[in-house]
Amino acid sequence: MEKYNYFFNTEVNILNEKIYFSKLQFTHTTYGRELDRLLLDLDSKELSFQTFEYVKNMPSIIGYGYYDVFGELILSDFTNPGILVKSCKNNFNKQIISIEKEEKIVTFSYGIKLSDLEIKLVREYCNALEFEKYRGLDIYDYLDTDGYIGYRDEISLEFEGITNSYIPRIRLSMDIIFDNEHSWPTEKLYNYLMNVYIRSNKELKKRMIPRYAYVGF
Known part of the structure; x- marks a missing residue:
């Protein structure tokens, strides 16, 4: 009987084990562009928030070119982003090179230190083992299931978290919104x-x- 209780208690302890994230973040994106990032560093007891915008490199290259439209060549003007470069190939004279790359700039940044009590409270939502139940699941498979409210349209939200343990980094989509009863731990x-x-x-x-911005129903 004592042996049975020993193994039973051991199993209960394993089931009740908690492994907390050390860092986690929520990121809004649209068409591959990051709009904002909410970062929680539990080890450093810091919460930060940043917003971003994208700008094209200047100056731009302006000109004219022919475009094939249903077999007919149409003359049209164009404007492409570019950068100024100097190299030995052109005797170090300034030259504009066409480039499609956009630069991401930080438009707003905010950060605060969290108290021990605040960390204790937020950790109740940060047990990585609870999130592991959803690893590998496609959230879009849960459209129109119990608790379904809607989906994030045009703008996506993603969760990412890491621990200091054996659990690998996890990423979970948050594009589907459920009511409180059926919400995933990410939400x-x-x-x-x-x-x-x-x-x-x-x-x-x-x-x-x-x-509820950009949510479809």
């Missing part, structure tokens, strides 16, 4: 951070993309 953690730190701050609230 519960995101809503907690939004309610406690974002919506209570006027400057952050107006810069953060609302939960």
Whole structure:
């Protein structure tokens, strides 16, 4: 009987084990462009938020060219982003080179230190083992299931988290929105951070993309 209790208690301890994320982030993107990032570093006890914009390299190359439109050549003007370069190939004279690359710039940055109590409270939403249940699942398979509210359209939201343990990095899409009863742990953690730190701050609230922005039903 004592042996049975020993193994039973050991199993319970394993089931009740908690492994917390050391760092995690939520990222809004649209068409491959990162719009903002909410980063929580539990080891350093820091929460930060940044927004981004994309600008094309200047000056631009302006000219005319022919385009094939249904077999007919049409003359049209064009403007391509470019950069100024100098090299030994052109005797170090300035030359404009066409380039399609865009530069990501930080338009807003904010960060705060969290207290021991704040870290303790947010950790209740950061047990990595709870998130492991959803690894490898396609969230779009859960369209129109119990608790389904809608989906994020045009703008996507992704969760990414790492631990200091054997658990590998995990990434989970948050493009489908469920009610509170059926929410994934990603949505519960995101809503907690939004309610406690974002919506209570006027400057952050107006810069953060609302939960129901760009949502289809």
